[in-house]
Amino acid sequence: MMNDAILRKIDLNLLLAFAVLMQERNVSRAAERLLLGQPGLSAALKRLREALDDDLFVRVGRGLQPTPRALAIAPVIEDALSNIERAIRPPAAFDPKSWEGEFRIGMCDNLESAFFGPLAARLRQLSPGSRLIGVASERRDVSRMLDDGAFDFSVAVHGEPPSWHVRAPLFTQSSVCIYDPAQIKLKAPLGLDAYADAPHVAVSFEGNSSTSIDVALAGHGKTRNVVATVPRFSALPTALRAMPAIATIPESIARCMAQLHNLMIDLPPIDLPAEPVSMLYRRVDHADSRASWFRTLFVEVAGAALEASGCKMGISQIAA
Incomplete structure (x- = not known):
């Protein structure tokens, strides 16, 4: 488990500065890689020395010589920074051709x-x-x-x-009407009386036959005769091809059913909410x-x- 108290003392940028100094052993070159001025890098090194209570680097001639503590922690810090860099890289684009899930x-x-x-x-x-x-x-x-x-x-x-x-x-x-013209003869466009008088097949998972269709019809003083209710749309085509009846269903599935089962589509003669x-x-x-x-x-x-x-x-x- 991480020790939060220790990690709070360290800025990730200080560890990056330490890793670059270890590689370059020269303040000028390290500052150039880090896009910092030399005073900024010197200030970062001072903070790191205080946090770790060690000199870390000693100036020898024009270069820097790491202390034993610096040499000991350098590989671990470099591995940690490499892991962090890999973790925050933008994810690779999804390749559907190689996906097997x-x-x-x-x-x-x-x-x-x-x-x-x-x-x-x-x-x-x-x-x-x-x-x-x-x-x-x-x-x-x-x-x-x-x-x-x-x-x-x-x-x-x-x-x-x-x-x-x-x-x-x-x-x-939107909703449309669908029926089998071989079973029930209806004139297009569908009139209100013909629609209300026709036998209806409703679709309801709960088995309810009263829907927004009945509310809209009531506004015209009409009611419909629901002769059957099916729980799934998949049961509807065989029902419509077996008896004279009409159904009012979403247009997306009605179009598919009409193509597959030779059924007829017409617009309802009432306004139904989309x-x-x-x-x-x-x-x-x-x-x-x-x-x-x-x-x-x-x-x-x-x-x-x-x-x-x-x-x-x-x-x-x-x-x-």
């Missing part, structure tokens, strides 16, 4: 459906020795899971984070080169995925 991301299943595949494919290209781990997360558990190291960052609709987390905006997520999707990560990881590279990669991949799917929302160029 894990990248972990937390997402709910609607965003996972939209982004996980493209992210995994891009990682295989840039970091073939790495592994992408997707971790299921719910809004109420995200902060705790992040603190526990469950993932590098979360992508979701996040609430106000604690001060030790960073919430970076990504995009605003939700801000953001990235949440630990403040201590902000400058970490590996974590920063992964966050930047996700922003690039998500932006390309949204554009390719035809989403009208653009992703923010966050300072990842």
Whole structure:
């Protein structure tokens, strides 16, 4: 354990001056290397002599001769300074090609459906020795899971984070209607009466069917008929292809579902609040080169995925 009382007496710059004097054995040359005037170096040597209670160097002719104490401590001080120098060097840039560890991301299943595949494919290209781990997360558990190291960052609709987390905006997520035109015949653009009268499938992890959609409909004096509620978005396509029904879901996953399952997308005939999707990560990881590279990669991949799917929302160029 360090002895704080002894170390408080010593300025690190004094040890650097001592090491350079040992190497040069000449005040003028040592002062030049240290970018000091000779009076400044002489003052530093005086302080060091007082702290160590030893002359350390004796002038002999035009040079300096170290005392036995100076010779004894010189190798240890030089090693210590070398270790300090290595410790405070700027970290090497992260090299994804040589990385063989894990990248972990937390997402709910609607965003996972939209982004996980493209992210995994891009990682295989840039970091073939790495592994992408997707971790299921719910809004109420995200902060705790992040603190526990469950993932590098979360992508979701996040609430106000604690001060030790960073919430970076990504995009605003609008809702659209999706249905199977082979099951239910609806005219585009979708009218309010047709929308309210159609059977609805809701998505709710808790099993609740009442959402902001019902609030918006109530403002028009309308109600909807929820015939089924599924806990995950992944169950929605098969439900819509099996029966005449409509669902109102985030645009990012709706575009993916429409392409994969030949479903139809239309705008809802009511104003629904858009939700801000953001990235949440630990403040201590902000400058970490590996974590920063992964966050930047996700922003690039998500932006390309949204554009390719035809989403009208653009992703923010966050300072990842």
